[in-house]
Amino acid sequence: MKTVLIGAGGHGRVLMEALLPVRFDAILDSHPGLEKVFGVPVIGGDDKLAQLAGLGFTHFVIGVGSARCCTLRARLFREALAAGLQPLTITHATAWTSPSSEIAAGCQFLPRAVVHTRARLEANVLVNTAAVVEHDCHIGAHSHIATGALICGNVMIGESCHIGAGAVIRQGLRLGSGCLVAAGAVVVKDVEDGQTVLGVPARPQND
Known part of the structure; x- marks a missing residue:
């Protein structure tokens, strides 16, 4: 494996x-x-992605994680797949994911991240340090x-959303794709x- x-x-x-x-290689x-x-x-920028399979690379990890970067994460993920690379899932030794959860390829779980029973995470989701995804979330x-x-x-969150540091999402809610929840929001x-x-x-920004 070359990553x-x-x-x-x-x-x-x-x-x-x-x-x-x-x-990493x-x-x-x-x-x-x-x-x-x-x-x-460092062997170049993301414009080199298409060349990597020919150089023996097999796997990739998305290293972009700032607020408002989810669309960039999505683009890089898709381009890496198109280049013939496979996503690598990263789970820190202190993170925990339930055995009944469903974790797609390329997700990342940093120290003390927790994913509980029957939660479902689609590809390339980042659960950062000490964040918690409770039971039955998607x-x-x-x-x-x-x-x-x-x-x-039982919260449903759409694609390419950013849930800010320390934010709390009440049970049973639905958050649409591309939304941004500010740090500390409830x-x-x-x-x-x-x-x-x-x-x-x-509340919505500028409300």
Whole structure:
């Protein structure tokens, strides 16, 4: 197995340490002048993706994780698949996922992340440090559950959503695709596609 990390900013570096003692073989990152990160060579930007299978690479990890980056995560994920690479799932040693949960390829679980009974996570979902996904939730592809967020039971979250650090989503709610929940928000009502909500209780931005 030969694995490339796509993106070596803050989140990418967290993943590099989370995967230890396994090491990435190379990094794709477009920052100028970046040659190595933690001793791993940077071999170019994401425009090199199409060449990697020919160089013997087999797997990839998305190393992009900031707020409002979910569409970028989705694009890079799809481009890597199209290039013939397979997504690698990363689970830190202190994270826990229920044996009855359904975890698609390419998901990431950072330290003390928890996924409970019968939760379903689609491809490329990021559950960040100490975030909790409770029982019977469904998290759409490419979404990011940020540090310390709590998704209560039976919540449905669409694709490419960002749930900010420390946010709480009340049980049974539905959040549409492309929505953004600000850090610390407490969501007590459904959220529409593409909507940004913030505050306690959470309200649409500029409401």
